[in-house]
Amino acid sequence: MGKQAATKVRAGAEGTGATGKVFPEAPALRLVSSPKRQRILEGMLEAVGNAGYDSASVRMVLDQTGLYRQAFYDEFADKDACYLEALAYGVAKFEAIARAAAEPEEGWRAKLRAGIGALLDALDADPAIGRALIVEVHAAGPEALKIRSEAMKQVTDFIDSARHASTGTELPPPIAAEGIVAGMHAVVHAKLATGDSDGFRQLLPDFMYFAVLPYFGAEVAGAEMKAARA
Amino acid sequence: MDPSSTSSAEKTQGGTQSLPRAYLVRSERERLLEAMLRVAAAKGYEATTVRDVIEVAGVSEQTFEQMFGDKESCFLEAYEAVFDVLLAHMGSAFEAAAGRPWPERVSAALGALVGLLSIEAGIARLSMVEVTATGDDARARYRSALARFTPFLEEGRQYANQGEELPADTARFAIGGAASMIFDEIRAGRGPELTRILPDLVFAVLMPYLGPEAAEDEMRRVAREHAGNLT
Numbered sequence: 016m017g018k019q020a021a022t023k024v025r026a027g028a029e030g031t032g033a034t035g036k037v038f039p040e041a042p043a044l045r046l047v048s049s050p051k052r053q054r055i056l057e058g059m060l061e062a063v064g065n066a067g068y069d070s071a072s073v074r075m076v077l078d079q080t081g082l083y084r085q086a087f088y089d090e091f092a093d094k095d096a097c098y099l100e101a102l103a104y105g106v107a108k109f110e111a112i113a114r115a116a117a118e119p120e121e122g123w124r125a126k127l128r129a130g131i132g133a134l135l136d137a138l139d140a141d142p143a144i145g146r147a148l149i150v151e152v153h154a155a156g157p158e159a160l161k162i163r164s165e166a167m168k169q170v171t172d173f174i175d176s177a178r179h180a181s182t183g184t185e186l187p188p189p190i191a192a193e194g195i196v197a198g199m200h201a202v203v204h205a206k207l208a209t210g211d212s213d214g215f216r217q218l219l220p221d222f223m224y225f226a227v228l229p230y231f232g233a234e235v236a237g238a239e240m241k242a243a244r245a
Numbered sequence: 246m247d248p249s250s251t252s253s254a255e256k257t258q259g260g261t262q263s264l265p266r267a268y269l270v271r272s273e274r275e276r277l278l279e280a281m282l283r284v285a286a287a288k289g290y291e292a293t294t295v296r297d298v299i300e301v302a303g304v305s306e307q308t309f310e311q312m313f314g315d316k317e318s319c320f321l322e323a324y325e326a327v328f329d330v331l332l333a334h335m336g337s338a339f340e341a342a343a344g345r346p347w348p349e350r351v352s353a354a355l356g357a358l359v360g361l362l363s364i365e366a367g368i369a370r371l372s373m374v375e376v377t378a379t380g381d382d383a384r385a386r387y388r389s390a391l392a393r394f395t396p397f398l399e400e401g402r403q404y405a406n407q408g409e410e411l412p413a414d415t416a417r418f419a420i421g422g423a424a425s426m427i428f429d430e431i432r433a434g435r436g437p438e439l440t441r442i443l444p445d446l447v448f449a450v451l452m453p454y455l456g457p458e459a460a461e462d463e464m465r466r467v468a469r470e471h472a473g474n475l476t
Contacts (some may be wrong), residue, residue: 030385037438068380137310145431148443150384152379154377157354158298160432164429170440176339185457185458185461187448187452187457187461188445188448188461188464190445190448190449191448191452191457193423193426193445193449194422194423194426194445194448194449194452197421197423197424197425197426197429197449198418198419198421198422198425198426198449199418200420200421200424200452201391201417201418201420201425202414202418202422203416204421205388205417205421208384208388209385218414219419220412221344221412221413221414223417224412225418225453228452228453228456229452229456229457230457232456233456
C-alpha cells in the first residue's frame with residue numbers, strides 16, 4: 016500500500032509537470048528519429064493549438080523552435096504532413112501519460128481514475144496541446160480524424176474491460192463504453208474549444224461517475240464520484 | 246431534392262408577382278437558404294459559389310447581396326435553419342408522445358432526429374461533419390446548436406431516482422455522446438442508414454440519467470418497435 020501510494024504521487028506529478036511542461040519525462044518514442052524532429056513536432060502542436068489549424072504556419076513553428084526554414088523542410092514536406100505526424104506523436108504521449116499513471120494501480124476503477132486524472136492534468140498543464148489534438152483535428156481532414164478515432168478506440172477498449180471486473184450479474188450492452196468515451200470527449204472538446212479554463216481536473220468525479228455507472232450501478236458510481244471529489 | 250429541377254421550377258417565378266411583397270421576400274430568402282444547403286451538400290462548402298446558389302434558388306444576385314452580403318453569412322443562417330428544423334421535428338415527436346414516460350418521449354424525439362437526418366443525409370453530412378472543418382465560427386455555432394437539445398433532457402433529472410445528485414455535466418455528456426456517435430456514422434458514409442443506430446443512441450442518452458438497466462430496457466423496447474416497423 017505504501018509503495019503504491021508513493022508511485023501514485025510520482026505519476027501525478029508527472030502529469031502536472033513541475034517545470035510547467037506537459038511532458039517533462041517524454042518517453043523515447045520510436046516515432047521520432049531525432050531531437051530536432053521532436054522539437055518541430057512539439058512546435059507544430061503549440062502553433063496549431065494557439066493559432067488554429069488553418070492559421071498555423073511553418074513560420075510559427077520556426078519561431079517556436081528557433082530553427083531555420085531549411086531545417087523544417089529537411090524533415091517534412093509541408094505543414095499538413097508535419098501536423099499529421101505531430102498528432103500521432105501527441106496522441107502517443109497522452110497515451111504514455113495515461114499508461115504510466117494507471118500501471119501501478121490495482122484494479123479497473125483505480126487504473127481508470129489514475130489514467131483519466133493524469134490526462135486531465137496534462138490538459139490543465141498545456142491546454143494548447145489539448146486543442147491541437149482534440150479540437151483542431153477536425154480542420155486537418157480525414158487522415159487526422161482516423162488517428163483520433165484509433166486513440167478513442169483504445170480508451171473505449173480499456174473502459175470496456177470493466178466487463179471482466181464487474182460483479183454485476185447484468186452487463187451493459189456493447190455500446191456502453193463507446194457512449195462513455197464519446198460523452199467525455201464531447202465535454203472536454205467543448206471546454207477546450209470555448210477556451211474555458213476553470214480546470215479539467217474538476218471533471219474527474221463526473222467522468223468516473225459516468226464510466227462506472229453502466230458496469231457497477233448507481234450506488235458504486237455515486238461513491239466513486241464522491242471519492243474522486245475528495 | 247434535385248437542384249436542377251428546383252432551378253427549372255423557379256424559372257417560372259414571374260407568375261408570382263401578384264403575391265404580397267413580404268411573402269415573396271420571405272420565400273426568396275428561404276429559397277436561398279435551401280439552395281445554399283443543397284449546393285454545399287452536393288459540392289462542398291468551399292467549392293460553392295454565390296452564383297451556384299442564386300441559380301438554384303432562381304433569385305437575382307442583387308437580392309442575394311441585399312439579404313446576406315456574402316456567402317458565409319448566408320451559409321451560417323442556413324446552418325441555423327437546419328437546427329431549427331431538426332429541433333422542431335424532435336419537439337413535435339416529443340409532444341406527440343406526451344403522457345408516456347419521459348424515456349419513451351426521448352426515444353421518440355431521437356427517432357425523429359435520426360429519421361430526418363437519414364432522409365437528408367447530404368445536409369446531415371454538411372451540418373455535422375463538414376462544418377466542424379470550416380473554422381472557429383462555424384464550430385462555435387455547432388456547439389451552441391448542441392446546447393439547444395438540452396430541454397428534452399431536463400426532466401431526466403427527476404427520473405434519476407438513485408439518491409445521488411447527478412453530475413452537472415450530465416446533459417452535455419449525454420448530448421455530446423449522441424452527437425459524436427452520429428458524427429462517426431455519417432463520416433463513415435452510413436448517414437442514409439442512421440436509423441439503425443437509434444437503439445444505441447437511446448441507450449447512450451438515457452444511461453447517464455437512468456443507469457444501465459432502465460436504459461437497456463428502453464433500448465430493447467425501441468429495437469423491438471423498430472424491427473416491427475420494418476416488417
